[in-house]
Amino acid sequence: MTYAKAGISIEREELAIKRIKNIIEKTFKFRKGKIGEVMESVGSYANLIDLGNFALAICMDGIGSKLLIAQDLDKYDTVGIDLVAMNVNDLICTGAEPIAMVDYIAVKRVHPETIKEISLGIYEGAKEADIAIVGGETATLPEIICGVEEKGFDLAGTAVGVVDKNRVISGEKIKAGDVVLGFKSSGIHSNGLTLARKVLPKNMWIDLLIPTKIYVKNVLELINCYEVHGLAHITGGGFRNLLRITDLGFYLDNLPKPHMIFKKIQERGNVSDKEMYKTFNMGVGFCSIVNEKDADEIIQRFGNEWKIRKIGKIVEEPGVKIIKDEKEIIFK
Numbered sequence: 001m002t003y004a005k006a007g008i009s010i011e012r013e014e015l016a017i018k019r020i021k022n023i024i025e026k027t028f029k030f031r032k033g034k035i036g037e038v039m040e041s042v043g044s045y046a047n048l049i050d051l052g053n054f055a056l057a058i059c060m061d062g063i064g065s066k067l068l069i070a071q072d073l074d075k076y077d078t079v080g081i082d083l084v085a086m087n088v089n090d091l092i093c094t095g096a097e098p099i100a101m102v103d104y105i106a107v108k109r110v111h112p113e114t115i116k117e118i119s120l121g122i123y124e125g126a127k128e129a130d131i132a133i134v135g136g137e138t139a140t141l142p143e144i145i146c147g148v149e150e151k152g153f154d155l156a157g158t159a160v161g162v163v164d165k166n167r168v169i170s171g172e173k174i175k176a177g178d179v180v181l182g183f184k185s186s187g188i189h190s191n192g193l194t195l196a197r198k199v200l201p202k203n204m205w206i207d208l209l210i211p212t213k214i215y216v217k218n219v220l221e222l223i224n225c226y227e228v229h230g231l232a233h234i235t236g237g238g239f240r241n242l243l244r245i246t247d248l249g250f251y252l253d254n255l256p257k258p259h260m261i262f263k264k265i266q267e268r269g270n271v272s273d274k275e276m277y278k279t280f281n282m283g284v285g286f287c288s289i290v291n292e293k294d295a296d297e298i299i300q301r302f303g304n305e306w307k308i309r310k311i312g313k314i315v316e317e318p319g320v321k322i323i324k325d326e327k328e329i330i331f332k
Helices: 009-029 068-072 081-094 111-129 194-198 202-209 214-226 240-246 260-269 271-277 292-306
Strands: 047-051 054-062 097-107 134-141 153-164 177-185 228-235 249-252 284-290 307-314 317-325 327-331
Touching: 054 081, 068 081, 068 153, 068 194, 068 202, 081 097, 081 111, 081 153, 081 214, 081 228, 097 111, 097 202, 097 214, 111 134, 111 214, 134 317, 194 202, 202 260, 202 271, 214 228, 214 284, 214 292, 228 240, 240 249, 240 271, 240 327, 260 271, 271 317, 271 327, 284 292, 284 307, 292 307, 307 327
Parallel strands: 097 134, 249 317
Antiparallel strands: 047 054, 054 153, 097 153, 177 284, 177 307, 228 284, 249 307, 317 327
């Protein structure tokens, strides 16, 4: 089984992004020389808008087919946490502090109690991320939304953050010899669920609803205490996400043992190691690239509390090279 056979082609998604990128970036000229001038190209975890001494970071995300699991199990109290997590974890990759978010809930049919449960999860996520939910939109779309029976809904959000323009983390400071630190994930997070649902029996689906870990407080403290060269949210596309932040390469030879849920997915779906690391976080939900001299101090100071470890280093050769069981998994 592969993610593509399950119905999701990462390569086709990337091709689609390439097709629209030039069109989208032509709109940047509309703010040229004005407040709100765009600072980065399309393709980063979040883009930055020039506001003088500060930049406004903005991004948008949803939680995909994890919603189908929630609908099937009639359990909605955690998906709101995932929604906040997927957005704020992207925002902090720029060095920005998330400050606010709006949500969009589209339903096949309004179920007030379900909306309440979703909202309680959003509240818990906002509390963990220290952000305000300043508004949103609810739409009833019976001819568009499918889902499980009459319980179908989709969930998305847009988040904003602020960062001093002199403290933006773009990845340009990453150099060979830097250390890659990996933050432990809470489980499958909100990616690869289309594949997971195809191979796991429903009596194991409850484990798929463990909410995505929110890394905001830990990462902001790290940024305030140390020189951080790069940040990466290990989300859709697995460890290929690292290719987004630098043209240098990653040599990862100390990845943690993946959670049991990943082992079950791999065994039941006969999924290759490469496909697993291309689709899932495999136990590492977020990465930080720091100076070699700071890495030991960070691990000694925060390692146990934050559940972080050295997972590899930066090398000159482009790409991501993972060493697993003395074999190489390579992404370029």
